[in-house]
Amino acid sequence: MAGSSLQASKPMNVKEISAKAEDFDFNPSIAIKYWLRTADTLLREARIYEQEDNDQQAFLLLMRYATLIAYKLPSHPLAREPENRAGLRAADKTLPFVLDQLELLKPRIEARYNSWQKAMERRREANTAIENDRLNSRSQIDLAATDPAVAGNPTTLGAAENSDLAVQLAHNEIRRRETKRRAIQQGSISAEGEKERRTAGQWGGWEAALSKGDQSHYDDEMRRNMEASRRRLDGPQDFAPGPGERRLPKPPRPARPFARDGNGEYRYPSIQKSQPLQYDDTFESSRTSSPGIKLPPKPPKERFEGPMHISPPSLPDKIPSENQDVSASKLPATNFTFRPSAYLENGNPLRTVFLPPTLRLRFLEVAESNTRNNLETCGMLCGTLISNALFISKLVIPEQESTSDTCETINESAFFDYCAAEDLMVLGWIHTHPTQTCFMSSRDLHTHCGYQIMMPESIAIVCAPSKTPAWGVFRLTDPPGMQSVLNCHKTGLFHPHEEPNVYTHALRPGHVCEAEGLKFDVVDLRPR
Structure with a gap:
């Protein structure tokens, strides 16, 4: 099995990732509960990326989460309705933790970016031909540069030609996670206690909170929390993070992805959009280590006419590089x-x-x-x-x-x-x-x-x-x-x-x- 390295793009800095994270459509006609479920998904994925030391993608998802909770939802026209207030307050209480985690990721992202910049300067001083490193087309470079999950990563693999390795990695990682989960359940900390500990007792009950609609002292508390969170998001890049490095909490269970509203119409969250970021230079950077769905009834099937396949742009299966044997049993995910x-x-x-x-x-x-x-x-x-x-x-x-x-x-x-x-x-x-x-x-x-x-x-x-x-x-x-x-x-x-x-x-x-x-x-x- 051979690994292939994608050497097409440089790592991204905090400013670039933040701009990408904040670039999504917020549709105020979508019910608040669906936006909260979207937040669930963002937090769950961020937790996994953070555990895998993919700092760039974890930062993007956390920043998008914070933007949604701190800026977008308070402006929702139904944010002050009794049935929504307590749910928003439960989500708001997670922001200090998320902002702390963003601050822990920032120096790692900037250090990696600065290291890349210094290496590029050394390469220019040595008159190294950068064109020798342009192993991919311009379109491939641009696509990689706009994806924080891939940008700057020295070991990126194509899926199809490395499916055997993917299967090994999946079996090893799923088994590892299962072992950890069962150890928690069988240990001194109960499953409920672990969930309470990881969520700080703040996020897991947002759906129940929505139904309770507790309004006591809500307006003042919500206003203070929102203002504090916004100051942290808008403030200098170097404000002090919270004590100690913490892993992301396990998000609550998801809920129904969609439903009809009171008028019988279907309501969905809006689609996120992004603007490409363009780079002129390329460099192979070294990776641094870091310390119920209730579906509505379906009618009889309508006939579908017309083409059903659109060929999207894609990267080649393999990118020329120095090949090396890789084994899932030797290297972690x-x-x-x-x-x-x-x-x-x-x-x-x-x-x-x-x-x-x-x-x-x-x-x-x-x-x-x-x-x-x-x-x-x-x-x-x-x-x-x-x-x-x-x-x-x-x-x-x-x-x-x-x-x-x-x-x-x-x-x-x-x-x-x-x-x-x-x-x-x-x-x-x-x-x-x-x-x-x-x-x-x-x-x-x-x-x-x-x-x-x-x-x-x-x-x-x-x-x-x-x-x-x-x-x-x-x-x-x-x-x-x-x-x-x-x-x-x-x-x-x-x-x-x-x-x-x-x-x-x-x-x-x-x-x-x-x-x-x-x-x-x-x-x-x-x-x-």
Whole structure:
């Protein structure tokens, strides 16, 4: 197995990452509870990147989180409503910890950037031909430079040609995390005590707080906290951090990604956008070590006409470099970063999603009895983030009610309790079309939009066992698919979308890669 180094871009400094983090759309028509769930996702991913010493990406996610909580949500038109006040206050209490963590990351990011700058100066003084290091095209340099998860990383691997290594890394890391989690559960600290300790008793109860709506002293306290947080965000770069270095807290369980509002219309969080940062120089820097989803019913399937695949810009499978043997048994996950394997139509990177090749067949076995009776079946694709790639490790079958054209989950709290206990991320969903062809219906598109808003890499797998093709892996295009579905507020079961290219294939050459040998478990939460 050979590793390949991406030498195309320099590391980013704090100012550049901050500008990128703050560049996202905030839509005040979206309910506050959905923005809080988006914050959950940001904090969960930041925690993993921070544990893997990917300081740049952890900083970006934490800064975006702080901007959302400190600046955007207080300006929401419904922020002062009783049902929202306590939830916002619970989120606000996490800001001091997040700001402390940002300050701990800043010197490491700046030290790496300054080291790169000094090395470039030495190289210029020695009249070294920088062009010799330009191993990639200009477009590849620009793409890497705008992605803090990859920029400046000396060891970035292509997903497809290194899938065997990816599987080894995933098995080792998942086993390590499982061992740690079970040690906590079996040790002197109970699981609830660990959750309380890691969240400082402040963030995990925001959903319950939303329902309580406690208003006592809320306005004064919220105003003081917001002003203090804003001063810290807007203040000098060198203000003193909190005592000691701390790891990020484990975020609370996620909640339903979307739902209808009181008028029967669908509401989703807005899409994040970014502006490219351009660099003129290149350098191979050295890595320095650092001390319930209740889905709405789906209608009978609408026919989809028109092309379904748009080829996004992508990096080559391998970049010329000095090859070396790499082994997952010798090096931890933090020694590797999987570079994006595809890009959205707007140019934003998509992390690789590693999919077990046998998962679809196992799901069809679970769904067999329903399929025989012309009933749909759905399952949730769950997994984790490792080395800037997403690994599906669990197929979870939630409680559900089915018809020939619909499948609704019920008792979603059991599903989210399971995900929280296992520290799982929801990476997409899978469902059957017992008698129809393999395509995404209008209801499927609305369903999937809720997943892809939270995580752009989320996928939808459709299984049509009686037809050809028998299955497909899809995502919404962005643009125009995401915008078309986000702006669609039709409530009827049969409503076409005007855009012809609303969704596209996600399996390679998209961002989804089947990884032979990748282990997964099937967890059936349906009552026996």
